[in-house]
Amino acid sequence: MARPADPNARAALVAAAREEFVRKGLKGARIEDITAACGLSKGAFYLHFASKEALFGELVEAFKAATERLRSERLEVMERFFAEHGPLEARDVTGCTERYERFVALQAEGDVRTLELMWAYRDVVAVLMSGSRGTEFESLAWWLVEQEVERVGEDFNRLQRTHACRPDVPAEVFGSLIVGTHVLLAQRMSRMERKPDLEAWARSLHLLIREGSLPKKKSSRRPTRARASSRTRSTSRSQP
Template sequence: MARPADPHARSALVAAARAEFARKGLRGARIEDITAACGLSKGAFYLHFPSKEALFAEVVGTFQSGLDALNERRMEQVERFFEEHGVPGPKDRREHSERFKQLIELEAASDLEVMEWVWDHRDVAVVLLSGSHGTEFESLLWRVTDAQVERIAQNFQRLQEAGAVDGKMDPHLFGSVIVGTFLLLSKQMARMQEKPDLKAWSRTLQRLLQEGTMPRLASSDDAPAEAPHEAPPHEAPRKAPARIRALSARASRPSSPSTRRPAARAKTRSTPRKPK
């Protein structure tokens, strides 16, 4: 009869494997080192996972599903805010109305939750970035980021339809900026010994996003082209500077014979004519 797997052993293996993957990469990590780090046998490992690759796939899946859940909850909170308080317009943002401040607080709190999640899983991002070369997970990071960009773009389009953000911005480019920012932050977090002030980070990021995506009252692209300005009859045209006028006059003045430089005469050597 097969021995039942210990659920506590599974979580211990996952924690030990994440640390080992971060140190040595996916290819360099060994199952015996993972089990030794948490005081388990190799047999206990295979009770839970068929391979270290399967363990890593579960770790990445947990990281991605957590991000998806946080961002889905974020959109639900934002849409509920719009239903209860209305959609903040350009005037709200310019004047920093109470409604606008509440929206920033809501969005900053959501950003903080995501940053906390990234901080707790920063080792996973590092392995995906630089520790999975030559493995089946080599392109997984970009598949994960592409999925996140698409999800953020869809959410951004929903905000555009509600009139909450600039309708002329490209949703997928916006999603790429957001995902790229968090990707770089996760790499920076992995090098830190102490946890940074994530609350300050989230507020800074939110101010950049909110003011950068502000709906405009009138787009310069939509404004009609202005006719060339003509000076009123009573207004004398402005004179060019004296130096410019002098150069212009010199260039337009016809040259006179007296001022022309004589052409250089070709020097020829005369030869005596032979008598006939």
């Protein structure tokens, strides 16, 4: 019998495929298993997709588009900030001025959005990172990583140039730190049932990273924020 199937077979296949991909990787996932999970036969798959890669390709396109949108938005936000407020100086940081607060808040918001994106596509990320060897998607993961390392590194560089950031650390090490952590967290997410408290993660990362990257002037205690525990939103981003 054919009929008594899911009226929305295509969507069901996508969902089943995502699960199989996470479990087995792109190559390891077998079409028969995917269709079987929907109560369909192997052949039915080809009524909806040209191939396994085509299905994954759709997911990847969506992820790539979302990633690029977020990336350019974050770039634009930074541009606008510096256009409006001028460059951050060391005294902004040590004195914790209004604009510095603003800056930190912007970075914080951006980072949470990045983590949200990771969560939404955690399965795709996991497959791209470690389950796409030998496929057309193999290089994409590292391309995206490099791009992100660069973006973070450039933000960092900009602050270094105006002495708003310690000068004795190469930007690419800083970038690897941020991105490496995000990648590892995404891997963890792909094995989680429920969405973790991403804001808390971002907050913790910021506390660790930002304060470590303050210029070592008078090591002043900023008058400031961060006792960071129960408040829902408080922290910042990486660069400061």
